[in-house]
Amino acid sequence: MHKNKIFKKLFLPLLFVFCILISSCPNPFLEKLLKPFFTDIVYYHAGYYNGDPVYWVNGVMTKLELPFRISGENVYINAITASGDTVYTTGYYKNQYQSDAGVYWINEKIFEIMPANISAESSKGIAITVSDNKIYIAGEYIPVGPNAQNTPFFWVDGLLTELSASSYNTWVASITVSDSDVYVAGVWYDSNYTNAYGCYWVNGNRTDFPLNLTFNGVYDITLSGSSVYISALSYYGSVFYFNNDSSSWYNLNDPPGMSYASVPNSITVYKNIFYTAGCVIEKDLYGAPDWGKYHAAYWINSEHQQIFLPDNEINSFVDAIELHEDNIYKAGWCNVIDGGITSALLVSWVNGEPTVLGKTELAEKEYHSFIQIRYN
Secondary structure (H helix, E strand, O other), X not given: OHHHHHHHHHHHHHHHHHHHHHHHOOHHXXXXXXXXXXXXXXXXXXXEEOOEEEEEEOOEEEEXXXXXXXXXXXXXXXXXXXXXXXEEEEEEEEOOOOOEEEEEEEOOEEEEOOOOOOOEEEEEEEEEEEEOOEEEXXXXXXXXXXXXXOEEEEEEOOEEEEOXXXXXXXXXXXXXXXXXXXXXXXXXXXXXXXXXXXXEEEOOEEEEOOOOOOEEEEEEEEEEOOEEEEEEEEOOEEEEEEEOOOEEEEEOOOOOOOEEEEEEEEEEEEOOEEEEEEEEEEEOOOOOEEEEEEEEEEEEOOEEEOOOOOOOEEEEEEEEEEEEOOEEEEEEEEEEEEOOEEEEEEEEEEOOEEEEEEEXXXXXXXXXXXXXXXXX
């Protein structure tokens, strides 16, 4: 009883004063105090509107700055990412000589990628990420000179590092950063350009996938602990590859029906389970892939999961996937036809349920997405 009286005399008045102070403090203080309890899932899409390059944040559009005397139809976006309130995109444009010139944007402002001390016949920005306020870009360039080959590189705040390549052309697909180590995924071709082999680099040093596997494409790279996870499409179907002092791969199961292959555009790892997202390709009447018919899909480990699509869908794909508190968030695009008019929809999914965030015209270019899990 005595302890109870002490509790009432000391603790309850303090609690009352604390509540008064909290209620009288400005909102920013409350937000900072309660930051761990509030989360935003922010969806980013990069594409085109009236022929010009743009990006959307949760469906709100911003037009990207164009290069000097270059029209929007000659600008191509290859990737989008974000850090805090800042949006980063990368790609290239075709100059007056029809050569490619790599660029990146910070919000809507445009910058050239290639350093002034490197002479390039052409260049492209392919993938972009941000870590510790530094911008990292994976790209390719062809140097000026006879018999020049496509040269892969990663770029950090203006400093370009060439990646060790095969004797023949090499392409990059994705980039990620862990501490000060830079990881890039890509492919290289044999001398006849008949076979492509997957690989990844750590700080410029290349590791090849098993050479008994050939690839139609390598798409994304992510890390979990000491393991490197890469999503790719081999000639034998979609595969998932990881490296942890050894290598192994897994076929992603195609959904039943008319699908020919699974294309995993994006990969993430959560609680030791890997999640991939992309699309499935339909078969034609002869059992071959019909690359013009593709539909959004995702997988948990190797198992295909149900996903719902907007009405009147023609083609669709998922380009980004993230996990938070056991919910699966995805972002991508859906081409639809309505009243004879074809449009591209900006779509997000929570688990399998879609939400349309915006709409633009269908363009004969690639569209890209990114998801940021942000604490406010």
